[in-house]
Amino acid sequence: MNREQKRHQPTRCAASPSLALVKYWGKQAGGVNLPATTSIAVTLSHLETITEVRLVDSRDKQCIRVAGCLQDSERYSPFFDNLRATLDHDNWFEVDSINSFPTGAGLASSSSAFAALAFGCTRALGKPVSSGELSRIARVGSGSAARAVYGGFTRLSAGAQQAEQIAPQQHWSDLRVVIAVVDSGPKPISSRSAMSRSAETSIYYRNWIDSSEDLAQLAERAILRRDIEALGSAMRQSYLRMFCTMFTAEPPIVYWLPESVAVIRACERLRHSGIPAWETMDAGPQVKVVTTARWSGRVAEALSRETGNGEILVVGAGAEPRLIGTGAVT
Numbered sequence: 001m002n003r004e005q006k007r008h009q010p011t012r013c014a015a016s017p018s019l020a021l022v023k024y025w026g027k028q029a030g031g032v033n034l035p036a037t038t039s040i041a042v043t044l045s046h047l048e049t050i051t052e053v054r055l056v057d058s059r060d061k062q063c064i065r066v067a068g069c070l071q072d073s074e075r076y077s078p079f080f081d082n083l084r085a086t087l088d089h090d091n092w093f094e095v096d097s098i099n100s101f102p103t104g105a106g107l108a109s110s111s112s113a114f115a116a117l118a119f120g121c122t123r124a125l126g127k128p129v130s131s132g133e134l135s136r137i138a139r140v141g142s143g144s145a146a147r148a149v150y151g152g153f154t155r156l157s158a159g160a161q162q163a164e165q166i167a168p169q170q171h172w173s174d175l176r177v178v179i180a181v182v183d184s185g186p187k188p189i190s191s192r193s194a195m196s197r198s199a200e201t202s203i204y205y206r207n208w209i210d211s212s213e214d215l216a217q218l219a220e221r222a223i224l225r226r227d228i229e230a231l232g233s234a235m236r237q238s239y240l241r242m243f244c245t246m247f248t249a250e251p252p253i254v255y256w257l258p259e260s261v262a263v264i265r266a267c268e269r270l271r272h273s274g275i276p277a278w279e280t281m282d283a284g285p286q287v288k289v290v291t292t293a294r295w296s297g298r299v300a301e302a303l304s305r306e307t308g309n310g311e312i313l314v315v316g317a318g319a320e321p322r323l324i325g326t327g328a329v330t
């Protein structure tokens with residue numbers, strides 16, 4: 001293969017989304033996507049963004065497509081500008097990406113999208129970097145993507161430039177996340193705008209920030225001990241406090257649907273009958289329920305009763321981004 005052919009050879013890779021168990025919601029000043037709260041997360045198995053990156057020779061050829069749809073290049077410029085400065089290169093990229101799960105619907109697709117993009121670009125440039133460096137690069141695209149460059153369990157500390165792994169994928173192999181997709185359409189408002197509106201207008205935002213570190217520590221210790229009850233109770237406080245800042249924003253932000261509430265109630269009934277089923281939600285109506293392998297079938301059954309025809313996915317802790325060779329993704 002000559003140099004020119006090699007240059008146009010696509011790099012194909014996959015990354016999985018990072019589900020926050022304790023949430024990142026709000027940014028600190030003084031950097032791009034510097035989190036105001038410490039988040040604790042698990043990278044999910046089975047769900048993937050698959051991204052193909054090609055080097056192109058000029059800025060006007062640079063483009064990003066998701067499922068064949070051309071994306072607004074402005075959204076990606078901080079990412080590419082930072083990549084250029086960090087890796088000291090002057091290349092441009094043609095990117096095609098698809099998700100194996102609903103996009104922009106509160107299933108953390110921006111975390112896997114920017115983790116895959118960061119991974120793909122560094123590989124396409126022939127400049128592989130450490131996981132920490134990859135995490136910093138991905139964070140500039142999306143805060144939650146800083147976590148998705150690792151497999152297993154992660155922490156992104158308040159004010160940190162990069163996330164870190166707190167336990168590998170195998171650490172808690174019987175942990176399961178049952179996802180009730182109650183509505184797979186795109187969300188009415190992006191998490192980025194919702195986050196900034198909450199910060200600017202909710203009277204509870206300060207309390208949210210001040211109380212988040214304790215929850216992160218509780219959750220991290222619970223993960224290390226594989227204590228699902230302690231993890232579940234920290235998770236529950238985290239998502240409900242986060243939503244308090246949204247419900248009290250001006251104008252209020254309400255991602256929840258009646259089915260979301262029905263699933264939350266079903267989880268409460270499951271717990272009363274002795275089944276671990278601890279829910280969390282993000283910027284969308286889907287409900288993600290943490291349980292164990294033993295109970296995941298029962299939990300999935302209970303959730304599907306509440307969601308009508310909604311899709312139910314059962315996943316576990318997943319792996320870090322991977323290279324999957326070459327080929328077209330669309």
Ligand code: DP6
Pocket residue numbers: 018019020022023024025033039108110111141142143144145191192195281282283
């Ligand atoms: C509710 O990472 O999408 O999923 O940094 O502005 O791109 P930006 O936000 P993003 O927000 C994630 C919010 C969340 C919680 C979380 O993943 O921690």
